[in-house]
Amino acid sequence: MTTLRLRKLARDMWTARTRMAMMTVAIAVSVVAVGAFLSARAIIGREITRNYLDTHPASATLVVPAGIDQATLDAVRAQPGVLDATARGSVVARIKIGEGRWQPLVLFVTGPDDPQRIATVHVEQGSWPPPADGFFLERTALPFFDVKAGDSVLVQTPAGAPTPLTVAGSVHDGGVAPAEQERTGYGYISTAALTHLGEKSTLTELKIVIGDRARPSSDQAAIERTTQQVGAALAARGLRVDSIQVPPPLRHPHQGQMITISFMLLAFGVISLLLSSILVATMLGAMLTAQIRQIGAMKAVGARTGQILGMYLLQTGAIAVAATSLALLPGAALGRLLAAQAARLLNLDLTSTAIPGWVFAIEIAAGVLAPLMIALPPLVRGSRVTVREAIDDHGADPGTAGGTGIERWLGRLRGPSRSQLMALRNIFRRKGRLALTLGLLAIAGSMFLTGFNTATGWTKLVDQGVANRNYDLQIKLNRPEPVDKLTSLVRSVPGVVGAEAWGSQATAVTTPDRIDVAHVYPDDAHGSFTIMAPPADTPLLHLPLKSGRWLQPSDTNAVVLNHLVPDQQAPGIKVGDDITLTVDGRPTTWHVVGIASDFGTQGAAYVTDQAYAKISRAPGQASMIRIVTDRHDPAGRQATLDQVERALAAGHVSIGGAGSINELKAALDGHVAVLSQALIAIALVMGLVGLLGLASTMSTNVIERTREFGVLHTIGATASAVRTIVVVEGVLIGALSIGLALVLSLPLTHLLGDYIGTQAFVQPLPFQFSTPALLLWTVAALAGAAGATTAAARRASRLTVREALTTI
Known part of the structure; x- marks a missing residue:
């Protein structure tokens, strides 16, 4: 390109410097948006996997009521496909801080000699292992419970009385969700502390890692085959396996949220690129329109179409390069900011905020190549303007x-x-x-x-x-109690205007000649599956049906599944099919009459209280109470709940967990x-x-x-x-x-x-x-x-x- 044409371009850009600056900034903002969304997606996608894998999660957990000794661990580690094994325990408990209310707490129990190679946590305050009179809290539980290291709290387990424990420190567990989201805290204790709380020190959970020498397996079918083989080996040693828990392999409990966020960031990044392209086309078209007479003048003195096109492509390229250069660093900074916010909400540690090279490549393509490609049609059209057309231009479409x-x-x-x-x-x-x-x-x-x-x-x-949900309070019991006793105790409390006691227990889809497999995470919440037995005409629950019908009093073997069961527990199940569920250790067959939308509950199978009583080992007993109060504000509900808890304690009813509908909404x-x-x-x-x-x-x-x-x-x-x-x-x-x-x-x-x-x-x-x-x-x-x-x-x-x- 000749010096004369370069001088003209430089003069044009200086003369229209305000317009050039606006175009540069506009393109840069679009590229910043593309870079920010893609950077955040790349960082969070990488870090959620790394955080979870850094905990060395177990591929499966086998529940062995008799406990696991060292000889059993050695035998399991020798099984084909088993990379490692350890014995652990977990207890659903409650915690009380000062004069506050009881709140849910899940305790993960570790033996004194555990090498901490499976389901590990990172200690942030204190020194591992936790003392016999203390425990560690997952870091998100500290602000949720409003406690700090060194505080004394009350902890109650199913078999024990309220016992003081010291918060010995905090840990980060990349395998659990934030306490505020779950409305549940996670604690980490030793077997000595478990005994201190009144529980047996037996570790009943066998955690195993399945895979090859290179890495743990991500094949769920292979994991389930190996766990069944391990279960058979334990049976040969005289140990009964009650159930097997196989969570989605190598997936964080909130991986679904992460996939959704990633999709949103990717989709909106593409939209940002589209907006950038439209913006470039609009502004370049306007720029060429303003210079039609100049193009005509250049044509009149002998300029060729190719020369004019080259001039304006160079001008466009200069603007695009300048805009992209301005956008790279702000895009990366904003992407890291978005990633940090998502990490806080997902309880992740961002050990690296490095942005992969492909993100910058896409930003450069968006900022440089896209404008050039979008600019080409109007530039070609503008460079072909004849002298006559330029003179005849009057500011409207031809x-x-x-x-x-x-x-x-x-x-x-x-x-x-x-x-x-x-x-x-x-x-x-x-x-x-x-x-x-x-x-x-x-x-x-x-x-x-x-x-x-x-x-x-x-x-x-x-x-x-x-x-x-047309109830105000829900109470879960550690052990089933007679329905008449429970309703009598609860209805005697001032402020209670209605109550129902339901049968409820964990269940699993039964497969003949196999140990039951539940696709639940170690927190016993994500992926859990429960059978519940309300009265068929209960006024306390009205679930919208996706298909089929609700329960009727005359039903003897009918079940309504909530919407999570066909996705997580029994893929492909539909109305009209039969499903076999384990209840009290025995297989029971039910006819699916409905699929209900049940947001707010994990996997659930609803059967009538009468049908449940016929197959339960404890007919006429319930393990859950749902209560209607005369006040529906948070303070009124909590006041009634406190009185209900006192009434049940006076009746020697052991409470596993209690909360109001406000807690559910907050979760x-x-x-x-x-x-x-x-x-x-x-x-x-x-x-x-x-x-x-x-x-x-x-x-x-x-x-x-x-x-x-x-x-x-x-x-x-x-x-x-x-x-x-x-x-x-x-x-x-x-x-x-x-x-x-x-x-x-x-x-x-x-x-x-x-x-x-x-x-x-x-x-x-x-x-x-x-x-x-x-x-x-x-x-x-x-x-x-x-x-x-x-x-x-x-x-x-x-x-x-x-x-x-x-x-x-």
Whole structure:
């Protein structure tokens, strides 16, 4: 390229430096969004796996009631496919801090000689092993319980009395969810402390790692085959295995949330790239339009199409390279910030925030290659302009001098303000640019609305899950008790207006000649499967049915499964099938009459209380109570719960856990918080990108029409009238985009809600439209459009006739 052409490019870029700066910043912001979303996705995807694998999770846990000695461990380690084995224990307990209420606590028990090669934790405060009169808390439990290392608390286990223990320190367990989300704390104790609490020191859980010499296996079928072989080997040694727990291999309990977040970040990253491309096309088209006469002049003195195309491609490339260079570091920083927020919500340690090279490669492609590719068609079209076409250019789309249908309609339109009518007509002068600008704003607005709509859908899902439960309190017992005794004790408490005692116990799908396998995590919550026996006509639970019907009093072998069972426990099960479940150690066969949506409960099988009594070893007894109170505020519920607990304790009923419906709602809110917060943050970024695009486009439009404004001044237009024309144009474009954004957001909300709801919670989110989000976007779009044009409008209103006519 000759020095003369380079000088022209440099002069053009300096003359239009404001426009060049705006284009650079606009592209840079889009690339920042792409880089941030992809960086956060890469970091969190890597770190959630690393955090979980750093705990060396067990592939399976075999429950051996008689306990495991060293000889048994040696025999298990010698089994084919077993990499390692250890003996552990777990107890569902309760904790009380000061004069506060009892709260759930799961204790993980370790023997004194355990080498800590399986299900390990990282000690953050204190020294391992925990003392005989103390225990460690998982770090997220410290703020949840409002305790610190050195505090004394009361802990009660099923077989023991409330016993003081010292919080000896804290650990990070990458295999459990945050305490605030689960509304449950996790503690780590030794067998000596277990004895101190009144429990036997026998370790009844055999944890094994299955795989080859290279690494643990991720094949669930292979893991289950090996665990069955280990179970058979234990039986040959005279040890009974009650059940086997096989969680999803090498997957964090909240991996589903992570997959959902990753999808959202990837999807919105792609949308950001699309917005960036539209923005580039819009601004480059405007830039070329402004230089049509210059192109014609160059053609008149002998410039070839290829030479002109090369000039503008070089200019575009320079802008793209500058924008991308500006975006790389901010994109990485914002990505790390998003990853840190997600890590906090998922209880992860980010040991490395390194961003893989492919993220930067995509950013460079988005910032450099995408603008060049998008710019090529308008640049080719602009470089082919003939001298005659350049001279004949009058600031409207070619071929519309006679007026199209919409121009003729606008020409006949009459209104209260000539300036407003002129602004309305002006926005249709460049229909291609208008389409791109509207597309940019509509996509940004639709993603803004979709993000808030989906977050509202999550909130609605939580509200529905709570609304389906018509009780205030729930109490779980350590041992079954007579139904009449329980209801009598509870109904005698002031404030209780209704109560039902239900049979309930852990269950599993029975397979002939195999030990029962449950796909549950060691916390006994994620992936758990319970059979529950309410009265068929219970008023305390109303679950919406996905298929089939609810239980009837005459049912003798009918079961209603909740929506998690076909996905997690019995793949493919449907209404009309039979399912065999283990109850009290015996196989029982049930006919599936319904599948219910049951958000807020892990896997559950509902049978009638009468049918349960016939197959239970303890007929007429229950292990769960659900209570209706006369007050439904949190304080009133808690006051009644305290009295109920005292009444049950006086009746020698051992309580395993108790809580109000408020705790359930808080737990459900905690699970969706990480997702809804991510969506809202992404929605705000999308909105910012769209408004910045509008600002850049409108400013370019105003600069392009400098001569027009000079003519208006010549024929007597006031500065106020010029400003009004420009601002109204921007506001009208913003207003048109709002309707398009609204229409686009409706199917997008359905698609996104169905996908991420199914991924995270195995059911689509209820469709919700956020009216506040629409109002917010309306204000942002209109105010943004007005603000985007105000500065340029002020400049246009101050132009002198001489300045306007000397503009090239």
